[in-house]
Amino acid sequence: MTDPAAQDPARSRPGYEDETAERLVAPAALRNAGPIAGMLAEVLADEAGPLLEIGAGSGQHAVAGARALPRMTWIPSDPDPVHLRSIRAWRTHEGLANLAEPMRIDATDDWSAATALTHGPLRAVFCANVIHIAPWRVAEGIVAGAARALGEGGRLILYGPFLETAGAAPSNLAFDRALQERDPEWGVRPLADVVALAALHRLTLERRIEMPANNLALVFAR
Numbered sequence: 001m002t003d004p005a006a007q008d009p010a011r012s013r014p015g016y017e018d019e020t021a022e023r024l025v026a027p028a029a030l031r032n033a034g035p036i037a038g039m040l041a042e043v044l045a046d047e048a049g050p051l052l053e054i055g056a057g058s059g060q061h062a063v064a065g066a067r068a069l070p071r072m073t074w075i076p077s078d079p080d081p082v083h084l085r086s087i088r089a090w091r092t093h094e095g096l097a098n099l100a101e102p103m104r105i106d107a108t109d110d111w112s113a114a115t116a117l118t119h120g121p122l123r124a125v126f127c128a129n130v131i132h133i134a135p136w137r138v139a140e141g142i143v144a145g146a147a148r149a150l151g152e153g154g155r156l157i158l159y160g161p162f163l164e165t166a167g168a169a170p171s172n173l174a175f176d177r178a179l180q181e182r183d184p185e186w187g188v189r190p191l192a193d194v195v196a197l198a199a200l201h202r203l204t205l206e207r208r209i210e211m212p213a214n215n216l217a218l219v220f221a222r
């Protein structure tokens, strides 16, 4: 008999190793959480204070990131109740003192006031694998909110695939087509568009870091 929880959208999400588990495990996060945490430890080596993660998904990056950045408080967020449940379960399981209770944040809302109230000015906003699997207005909400929520010198760090004018990776072009077939509002974002959006909010591209599997980490400074 099929597990009813597996069919209940309020309790499960497809794409995880066990869709009904409390602590969700995304195969992609098993592969990239280590390199991402290493990149963050290097970029934010001199930082202490609050880091907000947008679209934290299962919570695997929150665990790896909180471990890699012991002087920062890692605040995971997601709009999805199934993901929030998974993040809470990972938090309880790992017992990391610097991993905060997750916040329910939809990036298209004006979320910066909520983080300011709970945590004050942020030192970093991190977001992995969200802006290509969401309408462009989600990218706009992340960047606009980060510009408001970050303190002076704070960083916005975006991780994922991007399209670059010169030498776009064939795998990213194919991924872009597949995303747009699923939803015309989705798509791998041109790097130039993301940099222009950030500039509108006075966030400057500080570093472009090549990551495994044709992904990039983009570091913007306020």
Ligand SMILES: C[S@@+](CC[C@H](N)C(=O)[O-])C[C@H]1O[C@@H](n2cnc3c(N)ncnc32)[C@H](O)[C@@H]1O
Residues within 6 Å of the ligand: 026, 029, 054, 055, 056, 057, 058, 061, 078, 079, 080, 083, 105, 106, 107, 108, 127, 128, 129, 130, 133, 134, 138
């Ligand atoms: C592909 S998953 C990536 C999860 C995680 N960051 C990772 O890399 O494993 C995309 C995430 O974006 C979240 N998301 C979708 N729309 C969003 C929005 N409007 N605001 C914030 N997060 C959103 C989803 O709930 C999901 O957790």
